Amino acid sequence: xxxxxxxxxxxxIIMDGNGRWASKRGLDRSKGHLKGYENIKPNVIYAKKIGxxxxxxxxxxxxxxNRSSKEINFIFDLASKVIYEESKFLNKNKVRxxxxxxxxNLPEKMIDRIKKSEEMxxxxxxxxxxxxxxxxxxxxxxxxxxxxxxxxxxxxxxxEDFESFFxxxxxxxxxxxxxxxxxxxxxxxxxxxxxxxxxxFFDKFWPDFETHxxxxxxxxxxxxxxxxxx
Ligand code: IPE
Ligand code: IPE
Ligand code: MG
Numbered sequence: 001x002x003x004x005x006x007x008x009x010x011x012x013i014i015m016d017g018n019g020r021w022a023s024k025r026g027l028d029r030s031k032g033h034l035k036g037y038e039n040i041k042p043n044v045i046y047a048k049k050i051g052x053x054x055x056x057x058x059x060x061x062x063x064x065x066n067r068s069s070k071e072i073n074f075i076f077d078l079a080s081k082v083i084y085e086e087s088k089f090l091n092k093n094k095v096r097x098x099x100x101x102x103x104x105n106l107p108e109k110m111i112d113r114i115k116k117s118e119e120m121x122x123x124x125x126x127x128x129x130x131x132x133x134x135x136x137x138x139x140x141x142x143x144x145x146x147x148x149x150x151x152x153x154x155x156x157x158x159x160e161d162f163e164s165f166f167x168x169x170x171x172x173x174x175x176x177x178x179x180x181x182x183x184x185x186x187x188x189x190x191x192x193x194x195x196x197x198x199x200x201f202f203d204k205f206w207p208d209f210e211t212h213x214x215x216x217x218x219x220x221x222x223x224x225x226x227x228x229x230x
């Protein structure tokens with residue numbers, strides 16, 4: 001069979017291993033988050049350059065509230081700073097920013113920055129950067145069901161109708177889900193949307209993930225045969 005040479009349209013990444021990256025070096029976990037956030041930009045720019053159309057990043061899960069308030073606050077401050085500092089650059093590069101997840105309990109300053117970055121970039125068509133922050137797939141599905149109940153829809157829904165209530169409604173399903181950090185689980189990420197995604201795992205921690213690894217992902221993707229049940 002001849003080797004395919006296609007570029008996945010949408011890659012979703014579970015950016016795991018920041019804490020262990022730091023601990024391995026005798027550093028505070030916060031240093032791993034710092035390194036992890038610094039590693040987003042080069043990979044997003046590279047993804048756009050090679051023709052990927054959308055990257056979704058899992059940055060904070062609904063279960064990450066179980067961490068210490070020190071770590072949570074550090075992540076919130078860091079994420080707010082990065083959104084503020086990088087929005088203009090991303091806008092210039094025709095990147096649309098979308099937030100996936102709930103704004104419930106997020107700091108006001110962060111909500112404001114998220115809204116402004118979404119508004120500033122809303123007309124960009126070249127590339128979408130979806131940031132899953134305070135996101136959980138079960139939460140998303142439950143919210144969809146509750147919206148349907150509130151809307152008093154009484155007719156039967158198709159899968160497409162149901163998906164239209166998801167936070168991901170303007171995104172295609174991910175062709176590939178990558179997880180760094182060695183764990184082989186989804187941890188409540190895009191459970192519905194990844195039904196037919198190719199899953200690719202890296203042992204390396206997220207701060208060590210390089211643009212070259214995206215090339216490996218593309219190669220691996222092209223080696224997989226996607227049947228969709230047929
Ligand atoms: C991923 O890295 C970032 C978040 C979940 C916020 P971790 O913080 O989970 O790092 P490890 O898995 O403990 O190494
Ligand atoms: C998944 O990583 C969430 C993010 C990367 C944001 P976790 O570190 O929270 O996942 P578990 O707890 O190991 O399953
Ligand atoms: Mg982890």
